[in-house]
Amino acid sequence: MTKAQHFEWLLSLADDALILGQRLSEWCGHAPALEEDIALSNVALDLIGQSRAILTHAGLLEGEGRDEDRLAFFRSDREYRNLLLVELPNGHFGDTIARQFFFDQFAMIRYGHLAQQTFDLEIAAIATKALKEVRYHAAHSAEWMIRLGDGTDLSKTRIQESVDRLWPYIGECFEAHPILDAAITSGAMPDCKSIELTWKERVSAVLAEATLILPTDDWKQVGGRNGLHTEHLSYLLAEMQAVPRLHPDAKW
Amino acid sequence: MDLNQRFEDYIAADQKIEAKDWMPDDYRKTLIRQISQHAHSEIIGMLPEGNWITRAPSLQRKAILLAKVQDEAGHGLYLYSAAETLGAQRDDLMDALIEGRAKYSSIFNYPTLTWADMGAIGWLVDGAAIMNQVPLCKCSYGPYARAMVRVCKEESFHQRQGFQIMLNLCEGTDEQREMAQDSLNRWWWPSLMMFGPNDESSTHNEQSMRWKIKRFSNDELRQRFVDMTIPQVELLGLTVPDKDLKWNQSTGHYEMGAIDWQEFFNVIAGNGPCNKERIAARKKAHRDGQWVRQAASAYAEKMRTKVTPNQTNAA
Amino acid sequence: MSSESSKWPLWEVFVRSRQGLSHKHVGSLHASDATMAIANARDVYTRRQEGVSIWVLPAEAISASSPADKDILFDPANDKVYRHPTFYTLPDEVKNM
Numbered sequence: 001m002t003k004a005q006h007f008e009w010l011l012s013l014a015d016d017a018l019i020l021g022q023r024l025s026e027w028c029g030h031a032p033a034l035e036e037d038i039a040l041s042n043v044a045l046d047l048i049g050q051s052r053a054i055l056t057h058a059g060l061l062e063g064e065g066r067d068e069d070r071l072a073f074f075r076s077d078r079e080y081r082n083l084l085l086v087e088l089p090n091g092h093f094g095d096t097i098a099r100q101f102f103f104d105q106f107a108m109i110r111y112g113h114l115a116q117q118t119f120d121l122e123i124a125a126i127a128t129k130a131l132k133e134v135r136y137h138a139a140h141s142a143e144w145m146i147r148l149g150d151g152t153d154l155s156k157t158r159i160q161e162s163v164d165r166l167w168p169y170i171g172e173c174f175e176a177h178p179i180l181d182a183a184i185t186s187g188a189m190p191d192c193k194s195i196e197l198t199w200k201e202r203v204s205a206v207l208a209e210a211t212l213i214l215p216t217d218d219w220k221q222v223g224g225r226n227g228l229h230t231e232h233l234s235y236l237l238a239e240m241q242a243v244p245r246l247h248p249d250a251k252w
Numbered sequence: 253m254d255l256n257q258r259f260e261d262y263i264a265a266d267q268k269i270e271a272k273d274w275m276p277d278d279y280r281k282t283l284i285r286q287i288s289q290h291a292h293s294e295i296i297g298m299l300p301e302g303n304w305i306t307r308a309p310s311l312q313r314k315a316i317l318l319a320k321v322q323d324e325a326g327h328g329l330y331l332y333s334a335a336e337t338l339g340a341q342r343d344d345l346m347d348a349l350i351e352g353r354a355k356y357s358s359i360f361n362y363p364t365l366t367w368a369d370m371g372a373i374g375w376l377v378d379g380a381a382i383m384n385q386v387p388l389c390k391c392s393y394g395p396y397a398r399a400m401v402r403v404c405k406e407e408s409f410h411q412r413q414g415f416q417i418m419l420n421l422c423e424g425t426d427e428q429r430e431m432a433q434d435s436l437n438r439w440w441w442p443s444l445m446m447f448g449p450n451d452e453s454s455t456h457n458e459q460s461m462r463w464k465i466k467r468f469s470n471d472e473l474r475q476r477f478v479d480m481t482i483p484q485v486e487l488l489g490l491t492v493p494d495k496d497l498k499w500n501q502s503t504g505h506y507e508m509g510a511i512d513w514q515e516f517f518n519v520i521a522g523n524g525p526c527n528k529e530r531i532a533a534r535k536k537a538h539r540d541g542q543w544v545r546q547a548a549s550a551y552a553e554k555m556r557t558k559v560t561p562n563q564t565n566a567a
Numbered sequence: 568m569s570s571e572s573s574k575w576p577l578w579e580v581f582v583r584s585r586q587g588l589s590h591k592h593v594g595s596l597h598a599s600d601a602t603m604a605i606a607n608a609r610d611v612y613t614r615r616q617e618g619v620s621i622w623v624l625p626a627e628a629i630s631a632s633s634p635a636d637k638d639i640l641f642d643p644a645n646d647k648v649y650r651h652p653t654f655y656t657l658p659d660e661v662k663n664m
Contacts, residue, residue, distance in 0.1 A: 026306055036544075041318055093540070146551070247427060
């Protein structure tokens, strides 16, 4: 893997966490119960923390003096490398939980591998810490999938709709990509197929307990890893980046 | 012994009243009113700052602000729990809030217009809140006092992060300094109003003081706040929007100009710039969350009836 | 479905602050079931590393002594001073006991 590829690969890891953390933080003050408000903020805080560590590492690797904030606030949507899944609007609580559940299961497997690999020891250390956090997130989102799926008729309908709506964005998690291929060749990542198999197995088990149906449609929406996003990302970034871009020389 | 006498003796001896102790109805009502208003203030207070979480200008600031606003949710929760020990139900209190029947601190009906407002709120609003809250840690009602100990411990980080935002702005670019001054201009008077009406016109002061729910008068606390804050304003190189403010050598206190109580009572009456949005946001969150809470209850009920819960041993 | 069923029961939370200490009551919260109560307790009461273990129990499961019985329950222990080691004076020669 070249340094440029390594850098891009790190951005994809960081951006997944940052964009999802940003989305989740929109819930603060608006969750279905006070206790859940606190829970969602905790998840958001973990994700933002993970992104900061990875962005800092990426900036050092790049060696052009870009710190976490430079990378977060001064890249355009085309330079963002996150999955489309994480940038999708929060929707209702069920949409947010389904998105979180799908991502948490993916992140748990990915961090599990990252913690073991020796290609990038800094990422291994970050992943070891993140893995504990993500395990908790995964338990939280899976429990909610089950409560909503096996709750009332209304909640079952809603969460099934959320699952179906998000499904086209799942394939991107396991989609081959030149940067990812380079990471796989370097031993930094396992091949996509093995991640996908583990993911499907775990997701199916939870959905079954939630009395929900795993969609079979295999159409994939992709593009995030290449910087081609949904319409939603540029709005998200416009909001997130507005203040530092208005005062580019300021320290906060 | 007469129950009321025993209660009065407890209060006189600085003993805590606990949830199941006998207490006069008015004491209970006063506490439920005060604690729930306090809890509502924490929850409504999440909104003006929550506005800026997605726009925080650095990732560290984003994390700090999110953690801070999350703490407010925690504080609201501790306080609702304290109110529940008195027989109130959180859902009823929440209903009263979203139906506009309950009061909360009027300061949160002002808009947050710039990032500097995150600084001013943490520094001034949380500063004023701490001034009000520290004495409550010694309040005569045990559960409230204990909740406040926890709240106060967590609040001190809030005030510091706010002051640090102001400090960074004041040491920054011209625009940043202007932003800081503008924010101080807008938040100064509302912060002073947080201590409530002047002592002579405050309706709840006297009885609350006697019951040791309240330990210092509104004006005393306000004075303390001003005395503590003015040197900080000077350190930042900012000016408070009060041309009558002056140091009184003989009293050792600052004298402040007249507060516009008309504005205060207007905002309390529901006519502040953001009263309607704040309540609407809470109402929306509560209503949108209804199906989720119901689903969780329904699921729990199914599990209860399906199998006897597999209790893990207490460890 | 009535709005009644959207109300979650109250749970009392006990946290062991560190290994070797007993669990201590820290407050309460609402949750639909025990799993959620533990998760919520973790998020609400241990955000600052306050704990290593959590107990939750439904508030309605607690039986408490009546404040009205305080006299009969606890006063009788008042005059049993001989239960305390300080009741006994020892000769100075006995250093450790």
